[in-house]
Amino acid sequence: MKGFEQLAQWVSISDSPTDRENHSADISGHSPRKPDIVAYPESTAQIARVLSWANAANIPVTPWGAGTSAEGNPIPIRGGICLSLERMQRILELSIEDRLAVVQPNVKYRELNRQLSGTGWHFAVAVGGDATIGGMIANNAAGPKAVKYGATKAHVLGLEVVLADGRVIRTGGRSAKQSCGYNLTQLFVGSEGTLGVISEAIVRLTPEPAFEEALVAQFPTVAHALHCASTLGGLDAGSIEFLDRAYMGFLGEDSADTLFCEFHTAGDGAEADRRCWAAGATAVRRATDSAERTRLWAARLRAYTASAEANLNARLLTTDTAVPVGKLQQMVSFLQDELLRRRLTGYLLGHAGDGNVHVILPWISEAQRQAVNEFSAAAVEKSLSLGGTASGEHGVGIGKRKYLQREHGATAVGLMREIKSLLDPVGILNPGKLLPD
Numbered sequence: 446m447k448g449f450e451q452l453a454q455w456v457s458i459s460d461s462p463t464d465r466e467n468h469s470a471d472i473s474g475h476s477p478r479k480p481d482i483v484a485y486p487e488s489t490a491q492i493a494r495v496l497s498w499a500n501a502a503n504i505p506v507t508p509w510g511a512g513t514s515a516e517g518n519p520i521p522i523r524g525g526i527c528l529s530l531e532r533m534q535r536i537l538e539l540s541i542e543d544r545l546a547v548v549q550p551n552v553k554y555r556e557l558n559r560q561l562s563g564t565g566w567h568f569a570v571a572v573g574g575d576a577t578i579g580g581m582i583a584n585n586a587a588g589p590k591a592v593k594y595g596a597t598k599a600h601v602l603g604l605e606v607v608l609a610d611g612r613v614i615r616t617g618g619r620s621a622k623q624s625c626g627y628n629l630t631q632l633f634v635g636s637e638g639t640l641g642v643i644s645e646a647i648v649r650l651t652p653e654p655a656f657e658e659a660l661v662a663q664f665p666t667v668a669h670a671l672h673c674a675s676t677l678g679g680l681d682a683g684s685i686e687f688l689d690r691a692y693m694g695f696l697g698e699d700s701a702d703t704l705f706c707e708f709h710t711a712g713d714g715a716e717a718d719r720r721c722w723a724a725g726a727t728a729v730r731r732a733t734d735s736a737e738r739t740r741l742w743a744a745r746l747r748a749y750t751a752s753a754e755a756n757l758n759a760r761l762l763t764t765d766t767a768v769p770v771g772k773l774q775q776m777v778s779f780l781q782d783e784l785l786r787r788r789l790t791g792y793l794l795g796h797a798g799d800g801n802v803h804v805i806l807p808w809i810s811e812a813q814r815q816a817v818n819e820f821s822a823a824a825v826e827k828s829l830s831l832g833g834t835a836s837g838e839h840g841v842g843i844g845k846r847k848y849l850q851r852e853h854g855a856t857a858v859g860l861m862r863e864i865k866s867l868l869d870p871v872g873i874l875n876p877g878k879l880l881p882d
């Protein structure tokens with residue numbers, strides 16, 4: 446606590462080993478690092494107090510939502526203060542009339558949807574982890590429904606943000622259309638806590654689908670499955686997901702390359718069914734009943750957790766390349782060839798509808814860590830050569846910083862640095878993330 450005592454007059458703080466440990470790692474394989482203290486603000490004013498004090502004292506501050514990131518994004522790698530927003534979990538307003546919700550940053554998206562249940566409206570981004578809306582905005586998270594609804598950035602109307610020196614700004618507003626000035630809201634979306642701390646958000650609500658049909662189809666090869674996915678365009682698909690045969694086999698399912706889809710217009714499931722057979726499917730199952738839909742999707746829903754639980758002694762590297770959707774087959778066949786060539790174990794999970802594919806690679810020894818990192822570097826190079834990106838949804842965090850310049854060019858990265866030093870001149874906010882050294 447030494448050196449941080451003054452903070453205790455404004456905000457609850459803790460240096461207990463458990464609290465520090467609980468804010469030292471996310472789900473990525475990046476090395477954990479404990480913060481010196483954890484601060485638990487309960488209001489915008491308290492966040493502002495912590496930041497202005499830390500800014501004056503040049504102490505790192507790393508915001509923390511639920512810690513479910515996959516790229517080291519919330520790990521406080523330079524120590525200092527972890528700003529845990531867990532005491533800011535209030536839904537401040539639900540307005541169906543204005544189709545929006547106003548939330549404190551640590552409202553979990555699942556809780557928001559629980560509160561909206563029965564209204565016919567929902568927050569339309571869903572990720573596998575129990576993430577907070579602040580963390581989803583900060584990472585611009587996407588997930589399986591992005592093929593229909595887009596990533597988080599499409600669902601943010603306005604923000605309240607505390608800047609590094611403690612000033613508070615409001616960006617955007619409540620109207621669905623906004624064309625008034627620079628889009629500061631989107632500057633903070635995807636900024637991973639490096640430009641300011643989101644203390645409140647106005648998020649868009651979307652009508653819930655009136656109809657949902659699940660379809661799961663097995664194919665003899667990845668090429669068949671992904672070709673089929675490419676033929677589903679034009680249908681009202683809520684998700685088009687993919688697991689490769691290695692992943693399915695590992696999960697104890699039929700070892701087949703498999704598509705997991707959801708359709709929101711009656712008749713589109715039947716049409717997709719026909720297109721699956723035409724594309725060479727060996728089995729197709731469909732369901733509209735809620736319990737049956739969950740059962741059909743069970744393998745997809747438990748995939749990540751199962752691979753983490755089965756590799757308790759290992760760390761997992763998860764790649765996150767995303768390519769233009771027409772290049773997905775090329776990308777996936779490259780990844781599979783590279784796994785074979787490098788003799789690596791890796792499981793492929795794709796958001797096939799929008800060209801985003803993850804390879805989950807367990808590693809234990811230093812040699813294995815190096816091997817999976819080299820694989821990841823090759824995947825990024827291939828993705829960029831196909832017009833894609835190093836990160837489709839997990840963000841830059843620690844692991845993708847080295848690719849920022851390669852993806853955006855020196856001039857654009859230089860401009861990013863200027864924005865960072867304008868908003869955070871001392872460099873206290875989540876240092877060591879997003880921008881390369």
Ligand SMILES: Cc1cc2nc3c(=O)[nH]c(=O)nc-3n(C[C@H](O)[C@H](O)[C@H](O)COP(=O)(O)OP(=O)(O)OC[C@H]3O[C@@H](n4cnc5c(N)ncnc54)[C@H](O)[C@@H]3O)c2cc1C
Pocket residue numbers: 471472507508509510511512513514515518519530550571572573574575576577578579580581582583584585586587588589637638639641642643644749750838839875
């Ligand atoms: C099983 C599982 C499945 C997942 N599936 C997906 C998926 O399908 N798609 C996907 O995109 N992601 C997925 N994720 C990753 C993760 O859930 C998302 O990245 C999510 O956005 C992280 O939210 P969080 O609340 O845990 O934020 P954290 O991990 O705590 O923080 C995320 C980043 O935001 C910053 N931050 C947090 N709160 C604030 C704030 N209020 N203001 C400013 N900065 C802040 C942190 O410093 C950090 O840089 C998955 C994770 C798990 C565990």
